[in-house]
Amino acid sequence: MKPQHIPDSDLLLEADGELSAWRAARIRRHLQGCWKCRARKLELEASIADVVHLHNDLAEALPPAEGSRARLRSQLPAGASLALGKLTQAATAVVCLMGAAWAGFYLWPGRPPLLPDSRLTPGVALPVTAEALCASEEAEAPPVDAAVARQVFGRYGIRQPAPRTYEMDYLITPALGGARDSLNLWPQPYASGGWNSRVKDALEDKLRTLVCSGQLDLATAQRELAEDWIGAYRRYFRTEQPLMDHFAFVKDRPWE
């Protein structure tokens, strides 16, 4: 009687461990006695190896995980985003009743804001005094070199940022003694929900006014920006959400 060969489908299922123990054992017994089927199984394994090699080559093209992980961590708030999501549902009903288009943007922050990661951007300040800073008019923040910007984007796992999407932001603004140091830079979206770069610019302006009028010491202002700028904004403007006027607040130039 002519031997019954194993179809390719079963060879593959057996190799992948997808058959019952009984059927797998039957195939293995057949393979012990059948060179033809063993040769076909080797061909199959060679094709699998080809796929795996090509797939592994893809791994070499992947950007490093550190920036991407830091970005994810910064977007995993302990409780905030669920609360915002629930609040949004309630707010949306009000918004519909009001029929005001701006309110949707105001109350619906969408995805959580991209926050500075303290390990990537701890914030760096120069040894200057409030008197020295306030003696002169507030200078425009120095432009960021494109190579430095690319380095910072890379740290945060952002490749090929779309033009005019991010401000390369000084975490501690130079207007409050922040240094021109890449450890003081982070990519802040112009329009990532409510807590965007324009809103932070408004906070920086407020803090400088307070420092220069003697109502706040410089070190505290720098710490407020470096540690939790959103929390600081809420305290200094006494609001849970960014004020509408601040969405259009423009101070710093685009990094490009």
Add this chain to the structure above:
Amino acid sequence: MELSPSIPLVELKKAADRAPGLESEVVELFDELRGPLLRYLLSLGLAAQDGEEIVQEVFLALFQHLRKGGGRNNLRGWIFTVAHNQAIKLRQRAAAGPGIMNGGDTLDSEPNPEEQAVRNQHTRRVKAVISALPEQDRACLSLRAEGLRYREIAGVLGISLGAVALSLERSLARISRADGRRQ
């Protein structure tokens, strides 16, 4: 503004209390699966930047899923399913062009020393075959290469177990023929 009575504040607090442990869990899963997920997305033809965006969205969605007490059975399958659906949506929106395994230039742009010429030629042939496969076949191959079992692949792609088996068999036979191992 007064909150709607339908918002369960107690539930919010409970969820928030669970969050710190969940954050570590999600980051651990991210460390384990970010590479495989990104490779899978690239194999579907997405650009690396788009892949990274989807990976971020997937793990944020996972965080919310777990925080709301969502099922924990086969989280790997859940993660790949969400990523797959996001990728399809993105491609439909953007009508994305070909990616790395689909004729992109990332592999070809690497240095091509003479001693690797033969291997490169072989790789290009395999790559061409895979690029020409229907998307579902490519997805099956890629998911299997990432170690997913047939049942998980079927779940991610929304197809039957038999369809997964047939797809893999068909694809491997084509690769084998293209390489001259088979007529």
